[in-house]
Amino acid sequence: RVQLEVYRSSNQSTTMASFLTVKVHPVVYLTIVDSYERRARQTKAGAPANDKALGTLMGFYEKGAVQVTNCFAIPFNENTDEPELDDSFNMAMVQMLKRAAPTEQPVGWFYTSSELTNVCIPYHDYYNRIVADFANKKDTPPVILLTLDTTFTEDKSRMPIRAFQRSKAGIPGNREPHCAIFNPLRVELDAFPAEFTALKLIQKGMDDKSREIRLESGLEQLERSTGEIVAWLERIEKYVDEVLSREEQPADATMGRTLMEIVNTAATHMQTDKLDSLVKNSLRDYMMISYLSQLTKTQLQLHDKLVAST
Numbered sequence: 116r117v118q119l120e121v122y123r124s125s126n127q128s129t130t131m132a133s134f135l136t137v138k139v140h141p142v143v144y145l146t147i148v149d150s151y152e153r154r155a156r157q158t159k160a161g162a163p164a165n166d167k168a169l170g171t172l173m174g175f176y177e178k179g180a181v182q183v184t185n186c187f188a189i190p191f192n193e194n195t196d197e198p199e200l201d202d203s204f205n206m207a208m209v210q211m212l213k214r215a216a217p218t219e220q221p222v223g224w225f226y227t228s229s230e231l232t233n234v235c236i237p238y239h240d241y242y243n244r245i246v247a248d249f250a251n252k253k254d255t256p257p258v259i260l261l262t263l264d265t266t267f268t269e270d271k272s273r274m275p276i277r278a279f280q281r282s283k284a285g286i287p288g289n290r291e292p293h294c295a296i297f298n299p300l301r302v303e304l305d306a307f308p309a310e311f312t313a314l315k316l317i318q319k320g321m322d323d324k325s326r327e328i329r330l331e332s333g334l335e336q337l338e339r340s341t342g343e344i345v346a347w348l349e350r351i352e353k354y355v356d357e358v359l360s361r362e363e364q365p366a367d368a369t370m371g372r373t374l375m376e377i378v379n380t381a382a383t384h385m386q387t388d389k390l391d392s393l394v395k396n397s398l399r400d401y402m403m404i405s406y407l408s409q410l411t412k413t414q415l416q417l418h419d420k421l422v423a424s425t
Contacts, residue, residue, distance in 0.1 A: 136179060137259055140183060140307070142185060142310070168227045169226050173219045175218055181223075183259065198238065224259075229266055261276065282298055283296075
């Protein structure tokens with residue numbers, strides 16, 4: 116474990132002090148909430164339990180933004196005079212995650228607290244060193260602090276998550292800064308295509324009492340996607356008809372150019388006969404796979420019954 120020295124800090128700023136945007140992916144939200152639910156309980160020896168969760172944020176930097184794609188919780192203790200955390204565990208986890216995703220690196224840390232306290236300063240100093248070591252650059256990239264208010268004191272309809280970037284402040288003329296200010300940053304929800312598909316699938320379980328979700332087969336996915344495309348085409352056709360039939364209906368030039376681009380792309384991307392052949396072949400493949408899977412399932416059930424009867 117590493118012991119961290121606590122310094123005094125000034126009050127945090129309440130205005131946006133940077134144009135940097137923090138794009139948080141869904142798995143980060145879920146991991147932070149899960150880490151808080153699984154935080155260390157009170158031990159048998161009578162040591163106080165942690166009422167917060169703390170961990171490392173993984174991701175990568177891009178122009179004007181930080182992508183936070185993954186995170187994990189680490190053991191820590193701030194109930195003593197000097198806060199401490201498990202550096203060996205943290206480094207081992209970072210190395211293992213970099214094997215799975217070499218493009219990711221530590222970009223900051225998360226903390227489940229409604230306010231920033233003095234202990235945030237030594238934690239942030241520690242992650243400054245970690246991010247600088249993995250960045251291998253002359254200037255240390257921005258180190259992000261992501262906080263989650265588990266009390267939902269401000270707004271219960273949205274997840275109260277905020278991002279901060281620390282900056283040093285001092286009196287003009289002095290060489291050394293005398294305080295640190297955590298400046299708020301803009302937070303956005305971002306997702307890769309696979310994550311977006313998983314989110315849509317998870318949302319279907321919200322209306323189910325058992326909270327269970329059944330994965331769709333290939334034919335069901337094709338049917339649902341085709342239905343969505345038809346519904347959107349009907350909405351577009353209705354909008355175009357209203358623009359053409361009513362003089363008072365304002366014509367949006369941007370919408371017209373977008374529709375023309377969609378039509379041109381669909382017309383030039385693939386010929387009609389090739390598209391029809393592709394759809395028909397895909398349907399045949401789906402039907403063949405479905406037939407073979409059902410046949411295999413029936414044979415296995417028949418085999419089990421024969422074995423049970425003998």
